[in-house]
Each structure stands twice: as C-alpha cells, then as structure tokens.
Amino acid sequence: MSQPLPDAALDQLFREARSYSSFLDRDVTDAQIHAVWELMKMGPTSANQLPARLVWCKSAEAKARLAGHAGEKNRSKITGAPVCVILAMDIDFHEQLPWLFPHTDARSWFAGDEEGRKVSAMRNSTLQGGYLILAARALGLDCYPMSGFDNAAVDADFFADEPRWRSNFICSIGYGDPASVFARSPRPEFDTFNRLL
Amino acid sequence: MSQPLPDAALDQLFREARSYSSFLDRDVTDAQIHAVWELMKMGPTSANQLPARLVWCKSAEAKARLAGHAGEKNRSKITGAPVCVILAMDIDFHEQLPWLFPHTDARSWFAGDEEGRKVSAMRNSTLQGGYLILAARALGLDCYPMSGFDNAAVDADFFADEPRWRSNFICSIGYGDPASVFARSPRPEFDTFNRLL
Numbered sequence: 001m002s003q004p005l006p007d008a009a010l011d012q013l014f015r016e017a018r019s020y021s022s023f024l025d026r027d028v029t030d031a032q033i034h035a036v037w038e039l040m041k042m043g044p045t046s047a048n049q050l051p052a053r054l055v056w057c058k059s060a061e062a063k064a065r066l067a068g069h070a071g072e073k074n075r076s077k078i079t080g081a082p083v084c085v086i087l088a089m090d091i092d093f094h095e096q097l098p099w100l101f102p103h104t105d106a107r108s109w110f111a112g113d114e115e116g117r118k119v120s121a122m123r124n125s126t127l128q129g130g131y132l133i134l135a136a137r138a139l140g141l142d143c144y145p146m147s148g149f150d151n152a153a154v155d156a157d158f159f160a161d162e163p164r165w166r167s168n169f170i171c172s173i174g175y176g177d178p179a180s181v182f183a184r185s186p187r188p189e190f191d192t193f194n195r196l197l
Numbered sequence: 198m199s200q201p202l203p204d205a206a207l208d209q210l211f212r213e214a215r216s217y218s219s220f221l222d223r224d225v226t227d228a229q230i231h232a233v234w235e236l237m238k239m240g241p242t243s244a245n246q247l248p249a250r251l252v253w254c255k256s257a258e259a260k261a262r263l264a265g266h267a268g269e270k271n272r273s274k275i276t277g278a279p280v281c282v283i284l285a286m287d288i289d290f291h292e293q294l295p296w297l298f299p300h301t302d303a304r305s306w307f308a309g310d311e312e313g314r315k316v317s318a319m320r321n322s323t324l325q326g327g328y329l330i331l332a333a334r335a336l337g338l339d340c341y342p343m344s345g346f347d348n349a350a351v352d353a354d355f356f357a358d359e360p361r362w363r364s365n366f367i368c369s370i371g372y373g374d375p376a377s378v379f380a381r382s383p384r385p386e387f388d389t390f391n392r393l394l
Contacts, residue, residue, distance in 0.1 A: 037391055127342075131331070
C-alpha cells in the first residue's frame with residue numbers, strides 16, 4: 001500500500017511547478033523525450049485506447065513550421081523552447097485495439113461510431129496530455145501548454161500522411177526561465193467547485 | 198532547477214500504478230479528498246479556466262444513486278469503492294474568469310461562443326482529470342476511472358440546480374485490492390506513436 005510522496009515531490013509536481021513562457025538555453029535530449037513517453041504511456045486510458053499521437057518539434061525548422069500556425073503571442077514560446085510537442089489524437093484509434101486491448105473485441109465497440117470515437121479520442125488523448133505535463137515535471141522539466149493555434153492548419157501541414165490524426169494542444173518543454181513567470185493566478189478553495197455527498 | 202524524482206516516486210505515479218476494479222475496506226477521509234483537490238487545482242489550464250466541477254459520492258446513498266446510471270459492469274466498481282467522484286465541467290466557466298484570471302478580460306474571449314466553450318471545457322476539465330488521477334496516486338491512493346455511464350442521466354440527477362454542468366467521466370478512489378488487477382495491457386514503444394522532427 002503506497003504512502004503519500006514526500007513534500008518535495010508534491011511541490012515539484014503541483015505546488016511549485018509553473019508554466020514558463022520562456023526557457024533557459026539548455027537542451028532537452030532525445031533520451032529525455034523518450035523518457036517522458038515511457039512514463040506517460042503507463043497512465044490509464046479507457047480500454048487502453050492510447051489515442052494520443054505525438055510529434056516532437058525539436059529542430060529549428062520544425063519549430064518554425066509549427067510557430068507559423070500559432071497565435072502571434074505564442075510564436076516565441078514555440079521557437080524559443082528546446083522542444084515543442086504537438087499532442088494529437090487518432091480518431092481511428094480503434095484499429096489498434098486488437099493489440100492494445102487483446103483480451104476482448106473492443107474494436108467492435110467503436111467501429112461505425114465515428115462521433116463516439118471523436119469524443120473518446122478527445123477525452124483520452126487529453127488525459128494523456130495531463131500525464132505528459134506531469135511526467136515532464138516528474139523528470140525535472142517545465143512545460144508551457146498552449147491551445148492558441150490553428151488546429152486545421154497544423155493538421156494539414158504535419159499530418160498530410162495521417163488524415164485521421166487531429167491536433168489537440170501543443171506544449172513547449174524545457175527548463176523554465178524563472179524571470180518569465182508572473183504571480184500565480186488564484187486557485188479556489190474546495191467548497192467553491194466541489195461537493196461532497 | 199528541478200531534478201528527476203526518485204525512481205520510487207516514478208513507480209508510484211506511473212510505472213507500478215494500476216487501475217483497481219475493487220478496493221480494500223479502508224476509508225478515504227474527507228481530509229484526503231480535500232488534499233487531492235489542493236494538489237490538482239494547481240495544475241495548468243488555459244487562461245486558468247479551471248472548468249472542472251467535482252461531486253464526490255462518498256455516502257452509500259450517493260454511490261448507489263450514481264451506480265444506477267452506470268453500465269452494469271461498472272456498478273460494483275462504484276458502490277464497492279470508498280468514494281467515486283463525478284468529474285464534470287461548467288460550460289459557462291467563462292463567468293468565473295474575472296476572478297480566476299484577473300489581469301485581462303478573458304471572459305470576453307468566450308462570451309457568445311458556446312461551441313468554443315464546450316471544446317475548451319472538455320479539454321481543460323479532462324486535463325484536470327489527469328491531474329486528479331496523478332494527485333490521488335501521489336497521495337498513496339488508487340483510482341479506477343470510468344466513462345461507461347449515462348452522462349445525460351447523471352447530469353439530470355445530480356446537476357438539476359446547475360444546468361450548465363456536464364459530466365465528463367467518473368473515478369473511483371481508494372486503496373486498490375491487488376487481487377483485482379490483471380496483467381497490464383501492452384504499452385507501445387516510442388516509435389509507434391511518436392515522431393521526432
């Protein structure tokens with residue numbers, strides 16, 4: 001039976017972690033990128049759908065291409081980061097279920113129900129996005145997640161060969177520059193947004 | 198600058214954590230429920246929207262009510278857990294932005310755009326769902342997230358007084374019974390679902 005993690009870990013994951021709009025000039029290695037995936041892939045998704053598809057823009061060329069589809073204020077947060085990942089989803093994720101969820105015929109639950117797949121892909125790829133952010137933090141990295149970009153343009157540019165992939169959000173990752181954060185926005189008390197029945 | 202968390206923490210959060218379909222007979226206290234919120238609320242959402250609204254079903258009556266709207270296989274996973282939380286979203290979350298994101302008029306970005314709010318509420322409340330699962334694990338608890346229930350029936354039953362709240366998914370929380378887990382489903386290698394540009 002697990003115990004609570006030490007306070008220093010809770011601080012690093014939640015309490016003291018911040019979204020950094022600019023990053024120190026320090027590389028994120030390919031090995032670190034792989035390590036983020038190795039952690040985040042372990043998080044639960046419905047019927048082990050794992051609908052997220054990730055495109056890690058690390059070269060200056062890839063980051064510039066992505067930044068061209070972002071809102072003006074977000075461009076420097078992409079090009080100035082060591083890496084910016086496009087978190088996308090495969091709306092035909094069910095085609096992978098025979099090997100991802102082998103003990104039953106989960107593919108048949110979704111075949112012919114594209115609207116249902118879109119909802120499930122959105123929900124479960126976003127859950128994986130939450131795991132991505134916390135996996136990066138657990139590995140000592142900082143994040144700047146963004147949804148201010150042209151999803152259709154990113155899809156057309158990056159997924160021409162994968163017409164069933166849809167971008168969800170993007171996230172710059174690196175070592176945050178402490179000078180780039182402002183005071184934290186308010187966080188509500190339990191009773192504001194919770195009910196206990 | 199943060200370092201990677203110790204292996205034991207990464208194991209507890211990701212590598213060895215599992216979804217438990219049944220739980221040991223051990224209470225989850227109100228203080229633990231509050232502690233989950235105190236961690237998860239710190240996670241980032243777009244413009245600090247924090248669209249998630251949580252209803253923690255802890256009494257036998259509340260769990261039975263919720264279980265009545267769930268798929269047959271999920272009912273015992275609700276009634277048999279110490280607590281099952283409904284993670285919902287407020288599709289009028291923008292009304293809270295004047296105090297949640299006080300330094301600019303973010304409310305105006307969403308006013309009059311209900312479709313855009315629905316997408317944003319879904320994305321950001323689900324991110325908060327990812328934080329919920331990992332916050333619970335960080336506190337030594339186990340989870341069983343579920344989307345197999347009648348969302349409209351839950352909304353009508355639990356949110357009659359909050360017609361702008363929509364259920365997203367539900368999650369049982371407690372101390373998992375090791376006898377209730379099977380072998381882990383496959384997890385893909387990096388190259389299967391990732392590209393590095």
